Amino acid sequence: MTAAPVTTSTVDTDVHCAPATLGDLLPYLEPYWRTYIQDGGVFLSPTQGGAYPPKAPTSATPAARAAGAFPATTVDELRTGLLDPAGVHTALLNCTTSFHCNRNPYYEAALTRAINDWLVAEWLDRDDRLRASMVVPTLDTEAAVAEIERIGSHPGIVQVLLPVRTDVPWGNKRNHPMLQAAAAHDLVVGLHAWGRIGNAPTSTGITHTYLEDYLGNSQIIVQAQVTSLVTEGVFARVPQLRVVLAECGFSWLPTLLWRFDKDWKGVWREVPWLDERPSEVVRRHMRLTTSPAHLPRDPGQVRQALDLLDAGTMLVYASDHPHDHGDGGERLLAALTDDERERVLGGNASDWYRLDR
Numbered sequence: 001m002t003a004a005p006v007t008t009s010t011v012d013t014d015v016h017c018a019p020a021t022l023g024d025l026l027p028y029l030e031p032y033w034r035t036y037i038q039d040g041g042v043f044l045s046p047t048q049g050g051a052y053p054p055k056a057p058t059s060a061t062p063a064a065r066a067a068g069a070f071p072a073t074t075v076d077e078l079r080t081g082l083l084d085p086a087g088v089h090t091a092l093l094n095c096t097t098s099f100h101c102n103r104n105p106y107y108e109a110a111l112t113r114a115i116n117d118w119l120v121a122e123w124l125d126r127d128d129r130l131r132a133s134m135v136v137p138t139l140d141t142e143a144a145v146a147e148i149e150r151i152g153s154h155p156g157i158v159q160v161l162l163p164v165r166t167d168v169p170w171g172n173k174r175n176h177p178m179l180q181a182a183a184a185h186d187l188v189v190g191l192h193a194w195g196r197i198g199n200a201p202t203s204t205g206i207t208h209t210y211l212e213d214y215l216g217n218s219q220i221i222v223q224a225q226v227t228s229l230v231t232e233g234v235f236a237r238v239p240q241l242r243v244v245l246a247e248c249g250f251s252w253l254p255t256l257l258w259r260f261d262k263d264w265k266g267v268w269r270e271v272p273w274l275d276e277r278p279s280e281v282v283r284r285h286m287r288l289t290t291s292p293a294h295l296p297r298d299p300g301q302v303r304q305a306l307d308l309l310d311a312g313t314m315l316v317y318a319s320d321h322p323h324d325h326g327d328g329g330e331r332l333l334a335a336l337t338d339d340e341r342e343r344v345l346g347g348n349a350s351d352w353y354r355l356d357r
Helices: 022-028 031-040 062-067 075-086 105-122 141-151 173-184 210-231 253-270 278-285 299-309 328-335 338-352
Strands: 011-016 090-094 130-135 157-165 188-195 243-246 286-289
Touching: 011 075, 011 243, 011 338, 022 031, 022 105, 031 105, 062 075, 075 090, 090 157, 090 338, 105 130, 105 141, 130 141, 141 173, 157 210, 173 188, 188 210, 210 243, 210 253, 210 278, 253 278, 253 299, 278 286, 286 338, 299 328, 328 338
Parallel strands: 011 090, 090 130, 130 157, 157 188, 188 243, 243 286
Antiparallel strands: none
8 A cells, every 4th residue: 555644543453564584583482492493494484485575566665665674674664664754643563474484383383472572572662652463373272372361461462463374264163262362352363464375275276376376365265264254153152353354455345245145044054153144243343454455446436335345334544564555545545534534544443453441
């Protein structure tokens, strides 16, 4: 998303940060894992496992590219690149470093723990405008619950960040204890674009181009996660759970919900715990970030798309800094009423993340 008319009450719900190298995390790792990394030659992928190639236009705005740091690796870089010039009130940090880690569940647990401690010490403790998403292991549900119990009560932690691409959908029964733990700590669960590399993003297998893989986040994968969370009874079992779909688009939602409601009427016996229209469950329990905004060029058509979505209620603002998704975000904000714009830029996120508490 390009520059947007932020205000002093703007809440940016998707701001990326990352350690420059695993060396940044060594102080937060136990001695065994320090030697595991150093002696084994383990390192971070500079492209997030291929998710953000440095030369791809979407990977960074011109300003971020010129600054030479995308995403930001220090608070000072983020202050210079976003916080001060944009004047945001609150920025939610999303560090996706652990999304593409190896398949060793013990290393993943150590890595996510280190990232969370790094976020608190190096970011939250250094700027009052920041809040953070904690990361949790994706291979070990018990370890994920333990990490939420360990740090989920920190006042600067407002979300549990999960990759949208997984080997088992998040609505699956094995994930319910982790979702319950997040809700018990009053944390939002954020499903963010990309995830574990090596997992086929389509039902027919691996993609063959970056474009196919990129589109899979919003056209296939996130929609499967939405249907999984609703049909597998997560919100019936955890009625206080709140979910945000980040960097996955939003214009696909109305058509999905229309079909979802239609088919549910015919096969509701498959899901007896779902006793109301799926669209009502989604509108009560889910929100979506404004970036990327896949919208038409015609302002009238943009308004029609936003009305189908109930954008003033369902969307929370996100710059997705430092990524660049074109001018769709500007067309979105221009089409909103003043009241809707105020809610999307700050009010919705403030309420959803309990920021005023």
